[in-house]
Amino acid sequence: MPERQSREELTPRQRDVLERALELLVAGGEKALTTSGLARAANCSKESLYKWFGDRDGLLAAMIAHQASKVRGFTDTGGTMRRDVFETHLRGFAEDLLRVLSGEVSLALNRLAIGQASREGNRLGALLVEQGRRRIDQAATRLLEAGKRSGHIHYDDLDDTYRTLYGLIVRDMHVRMLLGEKGVFGGRSLEAQAAHAIRQFFALYEVREKETAGRL
Amino acid sequence: MPERQSREELTPRQRDVLERALELLVAGGEKALTTSGLARAANCSKESLYKWFGDRDGLLAAMIAHQASKVRGFTDTGGTMRRDVFETHLRGFAEDLLRVLSGEVSLALNRLAIGQASREGNRLGALLVEQGRRRIDQAATRLLEAGKRSGHIHYDDLDDTYRTLYGLIVRDMHVRMLLGEKGVFGGRSLEAQAAHAIRQFFALYEVREKETAGRL
DNA sequence: AGAGAACCGTACCGTACGGTACGGAGAATG
DNA sequence: CATTCTCCGTACCGTACGGTACGGTTCTCT
Numbered sequence: 001m002p003e004r005q006s007r008e009e010l011t012p013r014q015r016d017v018l019e020r021a022l023e024l025l026v027a028g029g030e031k032a033l034t035t036s037g038l039a040r041a042a043n044c045s046k047e048s049l050y051k052w053f054g055d056r057d058g059l060l061a062a063m064i065a066h067q068a069s070k071v072r073g074f075t076d077t078g079g080t081m082r083r084d085v086f087e088t089h090l091r092g093f094a095e096d097l098l099r100v101l102s103g104e105v106s107l108a109l110n111r112l113a114i115g116q117a118s119r120e121g122n123r124l125g126a127l128l129v130e131q132g133r134r135r136i137d138q139a140a141t142r143l144l145e146a147g148k149r150s151g152h153i154h155y156d157d158l159d160d161t162y163r164t165l166y167g168l169i170v171r172d173m174h175v176r177m178l179l180g181e182k183g184v185f186g187g188r189s190l191e192a193q194a195a196h197a198i199r200q201f202f203a204l205y206e207v208r209e210k211e212t213a214g215r216l
Numbered sequence: 217m218p219e220r221q222s223r224e225e226l227t228p229r230q231r232d233v234l235e236r237a238l239e240l241l242v243a244g245g246e247k248a249l250t251t252s253g254l255a256r257a258a259n260c261s262k263e264s265l266y267k268w269f270g271d272r273d274g275l276l277a278a279m280i281a282h283q284a285s286k287v288r289g290f291t292d293t294g295g296t297m298r299r300d301v302f303e304t305h306l307r308g309f310a311e312d313l314l315r316v317l318s319g320e321v322s323l324a325l326n327r328l329a330i331g332q333a334s335r336e337g338n339r340l341g342a343l344l345v346e347q348g349r350r351r352i353d354q355a356a357t358r359l360l361e362a363g364k365r366s367g368h369i370h371y372d373d374l375d376d377t378y379r380t381l382y383g384l385i386v387r388d389m390h391v392r393m394l395l396g397e398k399g400v401f402g403g404r405s406l407e408a409q410a411a412h413a414i415r416q417f418f419a420l421y422e423v424r425e426k427e428t429a430g431r432l
Numbered sequence: 433a434g435a436g437a438a439c440c441g442t443a444c445c446g447t448a449c450g451g452t453a454c455g456g457a458g459a460a461t462g
Numbered sequence: 463c464a465t466t467c468t469c470c471g472t473a474c475c476g477t478a479c480g481g482t483a484c485g486g487t488t489c490t491c492t
Binding site for chain 2: 468469470471472
């Protein structure tokens with residue numbers, strides 16, 4: 001009984017092939033990821049590739065889904081929290097975000113999706129944003145809501161506040177890394193960059209007595 | 217006497233061909249920019265293309281240089297300036313930055329360079345940053361220096377301050393646009409987004425009496 | 433043990449690309 | 463008019479890719 005893999009259930013063998021595909025993509029970009037090359041690298045046949053993933057686009061989509069399945073969402077505490085705990089969580093989020101975005105696999109997949117963005121359909125870009133970013137966005141917005149509920153920060157527009165936080169953390173480093181630039185942190189450590197961004201975020205949104213600077 | 221066009225001097229005919237090449241790139245991405253297709257679209261021969269630009273990479277580089285030559289640098293006033301003038305200049309910079317980054321040609325060229333980033337050499341990414349970003353960066357840093365000189369803002373690290381400004385203005389919109397997402401401004405106008413970012417920037421760096429929030 | 437499925441390795445096909453070669457048309461020069 | 467130069471249009475070549483077909487092997491289930 002083949003157990004009819006319900007929708008997108010992958011066998012270990014298939015996951016292994018996707019892993020090799022990611023390695024090829026990281027190593028040489030999209031044009032290094034050929035069906036023949038992958039079959040050779042993964043010790044499988046091209047026929048199996050097409051049987052499992054349909055066509056090349058299906059393979060790319062499967063790679064994105066596979067990678068997204070590895071990045072588990074951040075934990076979220078529902079109740080109120082102390083100020084220092086909230087700040088620690090924010091710093092942790094910033095560090096995680098920077099770590100994910102600067103990862104080799106993430107960069108390679110983003111390059112892949114961006115390269116396909118002009119094509120009609122544009123399935124991959126949407127897929128990447130949906131699968132990869134949704135969890136991150138949700139975790140962050142939950143955290144911001146908890147911070148507001150606990151009286152540590154103030155904002156009117158949650159989404160706008162999150163985007164500001166994102167901008168303070170990431171700045172232009174993501175695009176620069178996508179372009180292949182090295183050392184975008186400029187000597188500063190990832191943790192220092194995250195802490196710096198969170199300080200700036202609090203300067204904008206922290207609740208202070210007789211001070212409305214954060215209420216823009 | 218062929219007048220030996222010194223280095224990168226292009227004839228009007230060649231500029232015209234590059235213009236058609238940019239159109240093709242914007243319309244269909246990198247794979248739509250084939251030598252045969254360009255020759256057909258521009259009514260020239262493939263032989264001429266290879267004679268003028270060497271090979272395909274030379275053509276891509278010429279396209280970037282050609283586009284960069286069209287984006288003239290921002291004007292810069294050297295002396296001191298009033299506070300409202302400084303703020304207006306900052307808003308103007310923010311609007312220009314958003315306008316450039318969201319332009320079709322800019323997006324297409326960035327996608328092209330990002331798609332080639334994994335290749336060795338990586339000539340295009342560096343070229344794009346060098347030719348396209350340098351002027352923008354310089355104009356902004358000059359503006360920030362003028363603002364500090366005039367006593368409107370305070371900072372210790374110029375480069376870090378500029379990157380914060382950039383992050384507040386652009387946030388994650390550039391990457392989302394590169395991925396093909398529509399409506400990244402979320403209903404808000406470009407000008408409103410720029411003004412919002414500048415307000416936040418002043419909240420972080422404005423010189424205020426008995427207030428050191430900006431001195432992070 | 434025997435049947436059947438899954439799978440590997442290889443060969444194969446059609447296509448499309450980058451790059452080159454060639455014939456001919458027009459323009460400038462003498 | 464003869465010469466030369468630039469350029470267009472087309473044809474051509476080698477290669478490499480996406481996708482398919484097939485023989486042989488291993489594994490599984492009964």
